[in-house]
Amino acid sequence: MSDSRRFADPRPNQMMAGYMVLATVGLVLIHQADNSRWLQLGVTLALFLGLVALSIWLMQRYRRRWHQGQATVAQWQAHSEAFFAAHPHPMWIWQPEAGQMLSVNDAALQLYGYSQSEFLSLTLEQLRQAAPPNSERKSEPGVEHHCTVGGACLTVRIQTTPYVYQNQTAQLFWVEDLTQQDETLAQLRTKETQYRMLASNFPHGAVMLYDQNLRYTLAAGKQLRLLQADSQPLEGRTVTEAIKPDTSQRLEPLYRKALSGESNTTELPLGDRTYLAYVLPVYDAEGAIASGMSVTQDITDHKQMEHKLQYYAFYDQSTQLPNKIWFLDYLEDKLQACQSGVAGFFSIFFLELERFDSVKYSLGHQWAEQMMLATADRLTNCLNLSEPVSRIGDHALALILSDLHTSLDANAIAEYIHQQLNQPLEIDDQELFSTVTIGIAILDSPELVEQLPADVIQAADTAMNYARMMYLSHAIFEPSMSEQAVGRFHLETNLRWAIKREEFTVFYQPIISLRTGQLVGFESLIRWQHPEMGWIAPSTFIPVAEETGLIGLIDWWVLGESCRHLGQWQRQYQQPLVISVNASGALLSQFGFQERLRQVTLGNRLRRGSLKLEVTERVMMEQHTAATGLLSQIKNLGVQLSIDDFGTGYSCLERLHQLPIDVLKIDASFIHRMLEDQDSLEIVHTIVALAHSLSMDVLAEGVESQAQLAQLNCLACDYAQGYLFSEPITAAEVEALLAKNWQPPGVILETAE
Known part of the structure; x- marks a missing residue:
């Protein structure tokens, strides 16, 4: 059924039909009238009734059109409300006379954070707030600053238009959010300010931004003058226009690479200075390359320091x-x-x-x-x-x-x-x-x-x-040396363990006075018994100990053991025994050596002069400047001193008279050769004479035969030791020897005329 038929009323149609019938009757009367009166009456009736019928028809037509219009209005209003509610832009309807909100769409609720009921209870004054002090839109028409439910400030542009809402005259508010746009602009200005501030604070550099056409949009820094082709500002000009030709030729390819996403650095020699140019892309908020940036820094001092560091490295x-x-x-x-x-x-x-x-x-x-x-x-x-x-x-x-x-x-x-x-x-x-x-x-x-x-x-x-x-x-x-070096390394490792495990033993070789033929003391000799390799000769491990610095620890241990045994023997057997202990350069150079030596002698209650330290010529020469003072301090402790292996390789003859030495020990190599080699005999004779001229005693080591002993007696040597008298023996064997008042065998008391 059509809208016109749906809204039609049947009663006016029936009335109009009745009037039309009466009008027809009037026309019949006119037709049959025989006089003017009836004619006039019929005409009047027909006209009146026709007009009435026409009026009814027109009224019916207007009413039908009115109902059609109302339906169209209702349909338009329904579409309008749906459009309003679903529109992505924030909107609301405001009734100015009543001063209240009539409606608000979802976009506005989402922007401001209110619920629908909360928003409809607001007034425009409650939404608005004063412009921030730094706002650049204070005087811009249509721009307002609103407040969200959380207190955040929004910058919005408002457009209003008259609007009929539910038969009420109202205003439609259309809102455009400018907050993000303003924040982006502010960030850009902040970045520009930062770039300029960065450049202005570069003591020896410059910062430059350029667009896709290689045109500078920002150029600041204290060293721009070295880059400029002329006195004109760089901003607004391209790299080829603004930069010196030789420099722009190097920069332009790097600028283009930066715009394609590739960062690069290059060194620029400008005058007598060197600059480092770092060229990189600048991205916008969406991650696209918006421009390029070049940061130039004077690295002359850095390069000079680099050269110095390189010199220091080599x-x-x-x-x-x-x-x-x-x-x-x-x-x-x-x-x-x-x-x-x-x-x-x-x-x-x-x-x-x-x-x-x-x-x-x-x-x-x-x-x-x-x-x-x-x-x-x-x-x-x-x-x-x-x-x-x-x-x-x-x-x-x-x-x-x-x-x-x-x-x-x-x-x-x-x-x-x-x-x-x-x-x-x-x-x-x-x-x-x-x-x-x-x-x-x-x-x-x-x-x-x-x-x-x-x-x-x-x-x-x-x-x-x-x-x-x-x-x-x-x-x-030779390749075999590497194998020996490996063996030496293992020996060093075992030597360190030997110190911890106390695998060393002190042996004592008797020293005989050639004047009396009596036992006067012993020389302490270290021996190492390895649990797997057995006895290891001192000539094997002492050089390793000296090279690694372990000799100082070994010497202290030997010195302590020797002093402990000597103190016991002196007290037990009441004999004025003397014990000789080797002292390496490492031992003598240790900090606090004299004080520790004093404590060792006092702690074992040794008789003064009963401890003798043997120092090699080599140590004397290596520490010749400090030797005199050091040896004098040792002498003050009541400790005797002797030079071991005198005459072998090193010579301290010119300073011998300056040293507080008590005994010169003749090396065994001279003793072994003196009977067959005249030179060796002359050396032994010279050493004995020299020692006696300096009021020193002489001790010959390595005596193995009666002939050697007889020759030493002829040369007036004072003391001797060697296998002729006794091999090195343990502390227990020394005690047994002392207990039976041992006399060295084969001593011939003869002296030269």
Whole structure:
């Protein structure tokens, strides 16, 4: 059914039909009237009734149209309300006369955070708040600042339009949220401010932003003038327009790479300064590349410091000699040149300065460093080296000799080095002697030059240690030395365990007076009994102990045991026995040695003068400056002193009269040869005469025959020890010997006329 029929009323139609019938009757009367009166009556009736019928028809038509209009209005209003509720923009309907909210859509509720009932109870004044002090939209038309339910400030643009809501005249408020836009603008301004502040605070740099066309949008910094092609500002001009040509040619490719997402750095030499340019992309909030940025910083001081650090990394700071890192790099280049056939075979010389520590601890660290430098200078001059000598350790030097690859030549050069270094070094009007032990690694085959640099140095170092162990001046590396080095390492490990497990034993060898033929004392001799390897000779482990510094611990233990036994024997047997104990340089140089020695002698109640410390000539020479004072302090404790192995390798003759020495011990090697070798006999005779001229006693060690004893008696030697009288014995055997008042066998009391 159509809307017009649905809204039609049947009663007006019936009335109109009746009037139409009456009008028809009037027309009939007009037609049949025979006089004018009836005619007039009929016409009047017909017209009246026709007008009535027409009016009814028109009223019916208007009513039908009115109902159709009402339906259209209701339908439009329903569509309008649905559109209002679902619109993504925040909107509400406000009735100004009543001053109240009529409706609000979901978008507005979501923006402001209110529930529908809460929002409809608000007024416009409750939504609005004062503009923030930093707002740039204070005077912009239509812009207001609203408050959310949480108190946050919103910047919105309001548009209003008249609106009919439920037959009420109202206003429709259309809201555009500008908050995010303002925050983005504020962030951009903040970033720009930060960039400018960053640039202005660069003491030696600049910050520049550029767009997709390589046009500068920001340029600030104290060093822009060095980049500018002219005095005009950089902002608003492209890199090729604003920057010096040589610099822009280097920057432009980097700028374009940054706009494609690639960051780069480059160094820019500008005048006498060096700058580092760091070029990187700048992303917007969506992650797209919006522009590029170039940060330029003066790194001249940094580069200079870098050069200094590089120098520090490759050169020793005390002597300014190249260090081990430099030498390894140089050696690697030599090996590669040799591998490629550019250079020939060569040799490495590893030199250990034997007297470095003695000079350092006696004269001072600076003297030792000067001795190291003077030694390197002499090597450079005497060998005419093209590359400097390197310091590869605390007391070690290294050098490379090109085209030297035979043992004969290497030995000859090593002997020549020793000859040159036997000459005194003049340092601040002071003469110093720089004794070295040399290890040599010869690279004379393609296989050997394939080694790593560190392995080559290790080979030369191993040869040097082998030379020291064998008391040689130099040695050339052989593969077997590595095996010995491994064995030496295991020996060191076992030696450390031996100290902890107390695997050592002190043996005592009797000392006989050649004047009386009586036992006067003993020399303490250490022995090591390993639980698996059995007895290990002192000649095997003492050099390792000296090299590793363990000798100091061993000496203290031997000294303590010897003093303990001597104190017991003195008290038990009432004999004026003397005991001799070896004292290494490591023991004498220990801090607080004199006080500890005093405590040992007093703690064991030793008779004054009954303890004798034996010091080698080598220790005397290495610590010659401090020796006199140190030995005098030891003498003040009532401890006697003797020089062990006198006449072997080192000579302290010129200073012997200055030292508070009681006894000179003649080395066994002279005693063994003196009957067959006239020179050895003359040496023994000279030592005895020298000692007596200085009011010193003489002790001969290693006496094994009656003939040797007779010769010593003829030379007026004072004391002797050796296997002729007794081999070294244990403490228990000493007690048995003392208990029976032992007399040494075979003593002939004869003296020279």
